[in-house]
Amino acid sequence: MAIARRFLPSMSLLRAFEAAARHQSITAAAEELNLTQGAVSRQIRALEELLGSDLFVRERQTIRLTSAGETYAREIREALRRISSATLSFRANPKGGTLNLAILPTFGTRWLAPRLSGFLRENPGITVNLTTRLAPFDFSLDQADAAIHFGSPNWPGAELALLMSETVVPACNRSLLEAYKIEKPSDLLRAPLLHLVSRPDAWEHWFLMHGGLSEPLHGMLFDQFATAAQAAMSGLGLALLPEFLIQDELARGDLVRAFDMPMQSTERYYLAWPANCSAYPPLVAFQEWIVQEAQTEQEADGNSVGRLA
Structure with missing residues (x-):
């Protein structure tokens, strides 16, 4: 879906606003961005004109975010962080792809980590980044492309592949x-x-x-x-x-x-991922690999694994 350009402020406007919102100071934002105070003020004014509303309450020599400005600042900060992270991931692996995987800590360190080198050997162009999550989360608000889940086969908005019993x-x-x-x-x-x-x-x-x-x-x-x-x-x-x-x-x-x-246990281990990312090549490769790894181990115990939608 194309994004209307009128809803895309320039990066310079967003960076000036984010810095001023974080510091609650035009002067500090100007020092951080190596700009003049006047330049930062003009960029924030330009963003407010584009939005059609004030982002700050200006009182003499101080500024503070409006209620709507606080919400906008949080969302812009997260968007800038994700752009930065995506750029870093691309620079680290421009010829392959990156899979951001959320893991359960003990499963990740004891079972997954010792086997992960096998996946990387089979898929030399893919970088896997690991972060720890103890409970299901909203994929739309998190950078994870997939997650290891233990529990019932229920994760709203996600597809699941059964890995193993316990x-x-x-x-x-x-x-x-x-x-x-x-x-x-x-x-x-x-x-x-x-x-x-x-x-x-x-x-x-x-x-x-x-x-x-x-x-x-x-x-x-x-x-x-x-x-x-x-x-x-x-x-x-x-x-x-x-x-x-x-x-x-x-x-x-x-x-x-x-x-x-x-x-x-009545619950099971699953690989979960957002339904709209099912065709993402690094995820497809990882899903096929980890299901096979889990199946190999479970077959030794007389169990089986499969796939759920």
């Missing part, structure tokens, strides 16, 4: 296991239990699956698996952790399974 196990360090003389599931109720904010009822589900629950559960709360795993290794309690993300700790003996009683 099995969690009760894990702790060996000393805690011995200290609380844990021999059967009900013994866990005497020990401190560690909970994840994103899955507050996971322990309840585990107890219902393995012998029932007789009392309310309490314990420390964590917002990331990595922190909960470290707390479990340090002897602070038992945590329900995804088995595929703690293989190294289990192999070293830093964590042990309290019982050989796994539980498959």
Whole structure:
């Protein structure tokens, strides 16, 4: 869709306004932009004429944004930031493309990062930028081209590709296991239990699956698996952790399974992306690659993966 030119102020006008809005000062904006105060004032006046409304309230030698000016300043600042980021990405990889991927921290560091070099070898013209997001967000307001999502297959305005399921196990360090003389599931109720904010009822589900629950559960709360795993290794309690993300700790003996009683989570891992970007070449390549990687791992566990719209 073409954008009417009358709604596109020049970059010089926008930069002058953004600097003045940020500093709340024409003088400071002029110093930053290496312009005279008169030049900055004229650019802001020109922008106000184009908009048909004042952006600042002028009081003697000071300025302050109007209510509408504050909203406009936030939006212009974000637009300038995205233009700058797009330019930087293009300069860094002019012959390929860039994929901005939002990741879940533990999944990203433990599962994705060790495999990502394979994708980059297969797609040498693509640059992948990683940022951390713990919860779904609005793709239209974020720079991410795609995101790793754990939960139900529901992300408004997005398409999803199913990656893998997840099995969690009760894990702790060996000393805690011995200290609380844990021999059967009900013994866990005497020990401190560690909970994840994103899955507050996971322990309840585990107890219902393995012998029932007789009392309310309490314990420390964590917002990331990595922190909960470290707390479990340090002897602070038992945590329900995804088995595929703690293989190294289990192999070293830093964590042990309290019982050989796994539980498959009802939620799944997905790749999510905005519906209007499905044909973006770096995204297409990454989606095909990560689904295949996940499928290869899940086939070893007897599970399957697929694609959802």
